[in-house]
Amino acid sequence: MSQDMQHSQIEILFEDNHLLGIVKPVNVPTQEDASGDPDLVNLLKQDIKERYNKPGNVYVGLIHRLDRPVGGAMIFAKTSKAASRLSETVRSRHFRKFYAAVVHGKLPSSKGTMTNMLLKDPKTNTVTVVRPGTPGAKEAVLDYEVLGTSDHLSLVKVELHTGRSHQIRVQMSHAGCPLYGDQKYGNGLNKVGQQIALWSVLVGFPHPVSKEEVTLTSMPPSQHPWNLWNPQLLQSSFN
Template sequence: MQQNDESPELEDELYEHFRVEVPKGQDLLRIDKFLMHFIANSSRNKIQTAADNGDIYVNDVPVKSNYRVKPFDVVRILLAHPPFENRVDPENIPLDIVYEDEALLVINKPPGLVVHPGHGNYTGTLVNALAYHFENLPMNSSERPGLVHRIDKDTSGLLVIAKTEAAMTHLAKQFEAKTSEREYVAIVWGNLKEDEGTIEGNIARHLKDRMQMAVFADPNVGKPAVTHYKVLERFGYVTMVSCVLETGRTHQIRVHMKHIGHPLFNDARYGGDLILKGTTFTKYKQFIDNCFKILPRQALHAKTLGFVHPTTGEMMRFDTELPDDMQQLIEKWRAYAKSNTAGEDED
């Protein structure tokens, strides 16, 4: 499943999620079958995956799914995130629902709303809101209810949520097969030379800064990522672009645009919160500071979303207006560009 992951996982510490001592009279039984009787809302496939990942321990030794438990074995499941990350407390957080039927819903996520509980954000997320407004949402492969895909905390825009197991499976396959349609609008630093183009480059965790992703030339490092961009409007020192995703890697647009020398405007994680293009005049610096105040986040919005409906087979396409903060920023840059010959020779 293609997912945009907002928070990098903890890698150095393991947390105990489950522990049981095998009863005295237990017959020899494969551990995947044994655990299905003890772990609620789980499946044999998920247990086998945990074993393949080295997350299931017997007497403090990792075992595979074909291990046969015996009386008095101590079985533990250790994962790289605290167990309470998977506990979802319902919270009455309003949702902007663009469309809803029995199989799915499409929401317009505001900036600042984290999609799912994770390291540092255990409450106040979209998943907490979904748990309040809907019952019995299906779990995705990461045990998060309803989520087919994700966008970053400070990215606004459209998300599809599955309401049934069948819808989850059908939609997830579309995202994995790259048949879903996703267009983002971004404002980036600089004046792009070409009106349109394609950025290709494997994306993986940055070698030095684990909070960032990076593009790697080595084809054996990271996962392939493809972003198609098209210039929508030029403002001199910044440019508004449309980005269409073929893949859904972590921070894909943000890291790809930085890779070609055009970080997203006010993207603090990737250096876009600095004055990267423009003049040295105090008045210009004040203008940029005001722009940052208008849009205190990366300038990125998931504007359109398309997919085949899992029940009807109909092609569904949704579009949403840019949020107020981005519209205000665009108008400010549009006025600045009209009153200045800003950035005519910038690249």
């Protein structure tokens, strides 16, 4: 593994000729952005090139995204055919995405569905909940289940049915329960320097070639606020 990969501590969860599943480190951008910092797509290209001694360009296809401060399970395509088929899986909502989140306060019920219309402002890179019919707004749907509460915080399992920008962060904040550590959508409750408590725990999908179900899992780090709960609670909740 290359020095950059080692430096970023990128763990590989799954790999074959078509796919590469990894644990995204926190604070590494998924793709190139204005910061100019090393991004996952280019780090993975470099790693594949070195590990397999490949000449020329290496293909790494981005299938889904995680916000820069968010870590956890991600899948990338190693061929354009795999990328095309997986992207169709995402569009047809056969791509499963489960997250763990720690939010402030208590949600209105122990489990439920949130459906909102979201509008992104590209100038400020912020998303707001708007009324249905607002030009440019997109529907955002998620299911949630509260797994436990501790110290005015709630541990929540989230299944995303759509993949809108900042979706979980915005919808939880709109419900009155912003994510722990989220400066953008909960700055009244969070302190500068806190790491956002949102983690991609599971992604599942039919393999683009074999059609067999592939499931990748990654658990959040055992540090505050995740360590307020027994790690077995998360493990059992996502099995």
